[in-house]
Amino acid sequence: MELLLREVQSSAGVGAFVDRELSADKITIGCANDQLLQLLGTDIRAEHATLTAAAGAVRLKTTGDHVEVNGERTKSATLGVSDTVKIGGHVLVVATAPAGFDAAIEFTPDPDVDPASFEHAFQTGLTDTWLSKRVPAWVLSVAVLVLGMLVPLALILDGDDDTPDPDANLFTDSYWTSGPLHAAHNVAIGDDCGACHQVPFQKVRDDACLACHAELEDHIPASHFAAANMPTERCAVCHVEHNEPSFLIVEADGLCLDCHADPSALANGPGHMKPVTGFDIENHPGFEVALLTPDAKPAGTGLTFSWGLREAVLDGARETSNLKFPHDLHLDPDSVQTVQEGRGMTCSDCHSLTADDEHFAPITMEAHCQDCHELTFDESAPQRQLPHGEPIEVIQVMEGHFARAFADPNRRAKERPRRRRPDRSSASECSGSAFACAMQRTETEVTNQFAVRGCITCHEVEQTGADDIYTRYQVYPIRLSRDFIPTAIFDHRSHLTQKDAQGDEACLTCHGAVTSDTSADLLIPGIQNCNQCHSDRNSADTVPLDCINCHQYHPMMAEPINYLERNL
Amino acid sequence: MFENIFRYRGSRYLWWSLGLVVVSVGLYASHNASNPPSGSSWQGYTLGTVGALLIVWLAWLGIRKRSYASNMGSVQGWTSAHIYLGTAVLIIASLHSALEFGWNVHTVAYVLMCLVIFSGFYGLHVYINYPHSLSDNRIGGSRQSLFAELYDLNTRGMTLVGNCSADLQRAISSSIERTGIGGGVIAQLLASDASLVTSEAGKPVSNKDQQYVIDQVAERIPKAEKAQEVIALEEMLSLLCRRQTILRRIRKDIQLEGWLRIWLYVHVPLTLALIVALVVHIIATFVYW
Numbered sequence: 078m079e080l081l082l083r084e085v086q087s088s089a090g091v092g093a094f095v096d097r098e099l100s101a102d103k104i105t106i107g108c109a110n111d112q113l114l115q116l117l118g119t120d121i122r123a124e125h126a127t128l129t130a131a132a133g134a135v136r137l138k139t140t141g142d143h144v145e146v147n148g149e150r151t152k153s154a155t156l157g158v159s160d161t162v163k164i165g166g167h168v169l170v171v172a173t174a175p176a177g178f179d180a181a182i183e184f185t186p187d188p189d190v191d192p193a194s195f196e197h198a199f200q201t202g203l204t205d206t207w208l209s210k211r212v213p214a215w216v217l218s219v220a221v222l223v224l225g226m227l228v229p230l231a232l233i234l235d236g237d238d239d240t241p242d243p244d245a246n247l248f249t250d251s252y253w254t255s256g257p258l259h260a261a262h263n264v265a266i267g268d269d270c271g272a273c274h275q276v277p278f279q280k281v282r283d284d285a286c287l288a289c290h291a292e293l294e295d296h297i298p299a300s301h302f303a304a305a306n307m308p309t310e311r312c313a314v315c316h317v318e319h320n321e322p323s324f325l326i327v328e329a330d331g332l333c334l335d336c337h338a339d340p341s342a343l344a345n346g347p348g349h350m351k352p353v354t355g356f357d358i359e360n361h362p363g364f365e366v367a368l369l370t371p372d373a374k375p376a377g378t379g380l381t382f383s384w385g386l387r388e389a390v391l392d393g394a395r396e397t398s399n400l401k402f403p404h405d406l407h408l409d410p411d412s413v414q415t416v417q418e419g420r421g422m423t424c425s426d427c428h429s430l431t432a433d434d435e436h437f438a439p440i441t442m443e444a445h446c447q448d449c450h451e452l453t454f455d456e457s458a459p460q461r462q463l464p465h466g467e468p469i470e471v472i473q474v475m476e477g478h479f480a481r482a483f484a485d486p487n488r489r490a491k492e493r494p495r496r497r498r499p500d501r502s503s504a505s506e507c508s509g510s511a512f513a514c515a516m517q518r519t520e521t522e523v524t525n526q527f528a529v530r531g532c533i534t535c536h537e538v539e540q541t542g543a544d545d546i547y548t549r550y551q552v553y554p555i556r557l558s559r560d561f562i563p564t565a566i567f568d569h570r571s572h573l574t575q576k577d578a579q580g581d582e583a584c585l586t587c588h589g590a591v592t593s594d595t596s597a598d599l600l601i602p603g604i605q606n607c608n609q610c611h612s613d614r615n616s617a618d619t620v621p622l623d624c625i626n627c628h629q630y631h632p633m634m635a636e637p638i639n640y641l642e643r644n645l
Numbered sequence: 646m647f648e649n650i651f652r653y654r655g656s657r658y659l660w661w662s663l664g665l666v667v668v669s670v671g672l673y674a675s676h677n678a679s680n681p682p683s684g685s686s687w688q689g690y691t692l693g694t695v696g697a698l699l700i701v702w703l704a705w706l707g708i709r710k711r712s713y714a715s716n717m718g719s720v721q722g723w724t725s726a727h728i729y730l731g732t733a734v735l736i737i738a739s740l741h742s743a744l745e746f747g748w749n750v751h752t753v754a755y756v757l758m759c760l761v762i763f764s765g766f767y768g769l770h771v772y773i774n775y776p777h778s779l780s781d782n783r784i785g786g787s788r789q790s791l792f793a794e795l796y797d798l799n800t801r802g803m804t805l806v807g808n809c810s811a812d813l814q815r816a817i818s819s820s821i822e823r824t825g826i827g828g829g830v831i832a833q834l835l836a837s838d839a840s841l842v843t844s845e846a847g848k849p850v851s852n853k854d855q856q857y858v859i860d861q862v863a864e865r866i867p868k869a870e871k872a873q874e875v876i877a878l879e880e881m882l883s884l885l886c887r888r889q890t891i892l893r894r895i896r897k898d899i900q901l902e903g904w905l906r907i908w909l910y911v912h913v914p915l916t917l918a919l920i921v922a923l924v925v926h927i928i929a930t931f932v933y934w
Binding site: 191196198200203226233251281 | 903907910
């Protein structure tokens with residue numbers, strides 16, 4: 078359109094006109110430089126309005142506010158002659174178009190406008206851009222609330238499906254975990270938080286633990302807890318989950334010492350229990366051992382045996398295994414050598430660790446003694462050995478052997494000239510019947526075995542004085558203790574390698590076998606021996622020990638002595 | 646101004662915050678083997694409670710210190726407290742977390758808190774460094790005075806341009822009309838100049854830093870045949886160069902103001918998200934106690 082623009086410039090009260098001819102399809106009005114009619118003012122946008130020719134009239138369209146046509150706010154209008162348009166403080170009055178023009182406008186600029194408001198032609202601040210604080214604040218807050226709380230909460234309250242859908246990663250209560258589960262729990266429970274956290278806003282209850290760990294023994298029988306009025310702690314006090322890195326058991330002495338530092342302080346507490354405050358002879362009770370005790374009762378012409386257990390203080394405790402065995406002699410290479418290799422004996426010749434690294438395989442006559450201690454009884458038949466175990470059978474074997482020896486003419490003729498010793502002459506020169514001679518020889522040998530140098534070398538033998546040869550001697554049964562301190566844990570294998578000792582030397586640093594001349598010696602070292610290397614605190618020259626390095630809170634058996642008795 | 650923030654009342658809030666941190670570290674150090682460090686030890690709960698209260702209070706402070714009409718303490722005082730205690734809360738919350746992190750709502754709260762605090766550190770950095778550059782750039786004036794001068798130069802330029810040849814007229818008037826200032830977020834922050842000019846061929850070409858049009862006018866001066874033309878061209882050249890200087894200052898001003906405020910677009914929304922995450926964290930903790 079062709080527009081005649083007459084600008085009314087009033088300075089010092091004198092009116093002046095400046096006419097401009099604007100020719101364009103669209104007359105642009107705004108505060109930007111490139112607008113055909115540039116208006117300044119804080120209310121004026123860069124592109125505020127447009128004028129177009131429309132069938133003899135002028136069409137006004139605005140993009141900004143603050144536009145009034147004849148005093149009324151509007152967004153668009155068709156203007157006729159003498160219509161007044163106010164944009165901000167600027168006034169445009171439509172005049173009659175002279176020839177050659179589509180329209181004419183008389184324009185009076187806002188006299189109060191400051192050139193400084195020219196800034197509004199541009200986007201000069203971050204607030205003019207798309208940036209917003211409110212929108213991201215809402216989006217982030219709602220996202221956190223929905224994904225972090227509402228979804229997991231809905232899943233919990235729904236509660237029908239305990240098995241989380243592995244594909245639905247976005248919708249899970251696993252976001253609430255405060256750390257990884259222990260690997261075993263992770264396998265068994267996985268993402269099922271409700272397996273342990275059964276009631277919202279309640280700490281994990283023991284029931285949840287016992288649902289799986291039903292077989293676990295409590296620290297002491299529940300009745301003891303009640304009788305002693307002792308406090309029972311939740312499982313989760315010692316077993317803390319969701320740690321990083323994952324661990325399940327708080328290995329702290331404090332947890333034990335809370336009660337054991339002063340057991341008498343517990344109402345109706347166990348009176349016999351001694352206080353523990355550390356791991357040395359002042360702060361820890363001396364070791365106590367479970368001793369097997371034989372009980373021999375007269376029965377008929379002999380004795381019957383039973384075994385019992387009693388607890389005893391280690392200091393001065395003596396073992397009654399009924400075995401005669403001097404460790405010192407066996408470990409002296411000048412006195413005893415192995416049959417095969419002719420070397421001195423080592424501990425491991427008899428003591429072999431079992432898979433638990435704590436206990437040793439049982440020692441038997443057949444496996445450990447018989448290589449040296451053959452049970453020969455007739456020098457003229459060195460291959461013949463007595464059976465080990467049943468005394469009556471032993472005597473019967475001898476009877477059979479000698480009966481044959483005396484009754485067999487060939488054997489007697491062959492052997493007699495070769496094997497004759499003065500002390501045995503009576504046997505070989507027996508003049509009675511073969512049976513009588515055999516019985517006489519047997520009797521001599523039975524005395525020899527049970528009372529002079531056979532069985533009696535290792536066994537305790539009771540002479541009953543009976544005429545009957547079968548009941549004349551009673552051999553005491555042997556029972557070796559498998560574990561003198563059944564309530565404690567000790568890793569023998571790790572102790573086989575020490576700073577300055579390995580193998581036998583390592584064994585002998587703790588077990589005084591070299592100087593022990595009787596099997597009554599326990600050879601279990603006391604607490605001072607442990608203290609040579611271990612203490613209850615961190616220091617450069619000792620290896621620290623916690624209570625549970627040796628003790629178990631959940632014992633393998635509820636009452637160790639009873640357990641051992643059951644398994645005698 | 647920043648000296649007042651840091652040394653407000655003998656650095657009162659610095660000492661408060663240091664005290665708080667020392668107590669928190671002591672509390673953390675009191676963990677032992679039977680009570681290993683974690684958010685759920687009694688020390689952890691204490692540190693968490695203190696941290697959460699501090700976060701809420703700091704957020705409230707952020708609002709409070711902006712209302713200048715308040716009678717409650719000075720702006721400097723609130724800002725000083727906001728900075729020192731905000732830094733302290735980073736350490737307190739880290740101790741509360743025992744530095745155990747994972748893909749969970751608890752870590753979300755921690756990460757949001759770190760983002761809020763570190764964006765705050767950036768804000769502190771610009772508040773310390775930029776106001777100087779800003780006033781240096783305005784040479785004692787204001788942005789309005791720069792724009793007023795620009796408008797004046799534009800108006801004079803459009804008047805003077807009548808004395809020039811037709812092609813220069815087109816170049817100069819189009820350079821004035823198509824001068825770019827500010828713009829979008831990136832343009833403001835980088836002070837990029839999208840100014841254009843209509844070339845002799847009638848096409849818009851870049852007039853970055855007004856250099857194109859200045860070169861055009863400068864080239865004409867030696868070629869001018871009349872002394873009058875030389876005077877007119879020199880007047881125009883000096884005007885365009887002054888305009889170039891003003892435009893540089895305006896862009897620098899917009900840029901500095903932009904950096905001075907952009908961090909708030911991170912700091913404020915994340916603070917609100919943090920408070921929501923904090924509530925979620927606390928509820929989640931106690932639902933699954």
